[in-house]
Amino acid sequence: MSLHGRDITSIRDLSREEIEEILASARKMIPYAEGSKVVHPLAEKIVAMAFFEPSTRTRLSFEAAVHRLGGNCLTIADAGATSLRKGESLYDTIRMLSSYADAIVIRHPNEGSARLAARASDRPVINAGDGAGQHPTQTLLDLATLHEAFGTLTGLKVVLLGDLKYGRTVHSLAYALAEFGSELILSSPRGLALPEERREELKRVGGRVSEQPDIRKAVQEADALYVTRIQKERFVDESEYREVAGSYRIDASVLASAKPRLIVMHPLPRAGEIAPEVDQTPHAAYFRQAFLAVPVRMALLASVLGSSRRGG
């Protein structure tokens, strides 16, 4: 198996074995991501960062990953607004970019844009988020965080909390966890439940899924609590939003009856979903999760773009 030269547009493009291999390689990348060791498999390589909508964190961690691997970035930080496109199709823009770079990382507001980019480009394309669609490297780093904490992705009980309707990160994560044989406990406010289509998809891969709207109960049995943002725009009136957001807030008292080893995850940035007091507890894993973005993206870039020979 080799990821060399492959497009990574959806977590579904990766087999379970391939995901395991990326996670294993990401673990080895940690000292290189921290800068305590140096490795340059991307020396002389250029990676284009085609960001058609702003996403500072994702872009920065991809750039850090490229730099740590000794490569160079061509960054278009807000391609939608710049004069780069001038009404040009995405197809043509990517076609042009693919002649300047060895790989393209794309973030775009329309679902399916990474697949389109992969067709336009003769270099590998990595999806860094396409609208409400896929964001496979986010899923990989979420899995890496769980794997680092528990040494496995099988048999875990993971609570997915918050906006499970629009939150794309939870859709791909739920799918991957179901495939690995972990159990999902869904906890969402009314109107923001996991869409039926997603639920059926989980069933198709044999996922065990239950619901527990009461956070305190949901947390008791869980190994991990994955918190997502609840966005104001999803509510008709402000007061309803505040009530819902308030009842889904994680603080020390919510975690009082949790297992000692429960980890709390969040894709960040948080907006009040997790009280700062949780940072001080051993449950807080979200900053570790944010750091793991770098070694995971390094591992992926190195296998897609690095020499096809293994090791080194």
Added chain:
Amino acid sequence: MRELKITPIKNGTVIDHIGNGLALEVLRIIGVRELDKDSSVSVAIHVRSGKLGWKDIVKVESMELSPRKVNAIALIAPTATISIIRDYKVREKRVVDLPSRIVGVLRCPNPTCISNQPEPIESEFEVTDRRPVVLTCAFCERRVDDFLRHLA
């Protein structure tokens, strides 16, 4: 029992064994407005059929269907047979057959899918289930099972 309730055609295409009530959708796919001046169309709706109970038939004079239109018909009328008539005789007959990819026939139901933006590409779906037929957008992964509403 001969079932020629409508005038025989000299050259053209007969789409027979269309599921009861679906003839008008087949006409939509054929695109009545695109027909040339010699292509008159006759339609029989709710005709007795041994195999189907009731069926619809569409006959188009002086026209043979493009593969794309045949694919679209396969989607909404999977029981249909297509006969090519030349000089009043059936020269070719085949059952419609759903390919594994459907290109350009349907619009993706997701309005923000990249395939609905002004890009130099055609819509594309993978047939991900056959019984019943379910298609998945090759770009945004949206699933479609109500094809009638999404014909391009």
